[in-house]
Amino acid sequence: MPVVHFPGTRYAPIALPPHALLSRSLTAVNSPVLFGCRTGLCGTCVVAVEGEVPPPGEDEREVLAIVAPDEPRARLACQIDLVADVRISEIG
Numbered sequence: 001m002p003v004v005h006f007p008g009t010r011y012a013p014i015a016l017p018p019h020a021l022l023s024r025s026l027t028a029v030n031s032p033v034l035f036g037c038r039t040g041l042c043g044t045c046v047v048a049v050e051g052e053v054p055p056p057g058e059d060e061r062e063v064l065a066i067v068a069p070d071e072p073r074a075r076l077a078c079q080i081d082l083v084a085d086v087r088i089s090e091i092g
Ligand code: FES
Pocket: 034, 035, 036, 037, 038, 039, 040, 041, 042, 043, 044, 045, 046, 076, 077, 078, 079
């Protein structure tokens, strides 16, 4: 199962089934990731992601160009297709 890590935080890694929706699996209690719309529109869940993740779709890329134009690792957590271990951290 893919494991989501939160380096540099007090949050423990979380093992989730492949393709689990982070917006359903991560909460304010078990992760530092905040969610808003959960549909890829608001940009609240933008994070820096390291690890193997499928590339963002066109809609996600448009939002990332606005909310994190200078961060090549930026992804919207609510849009990530979880297929392997990832390391998620704050941007900035
Ligand atoms: S929660 Fe709004 S874009 Fe992810």
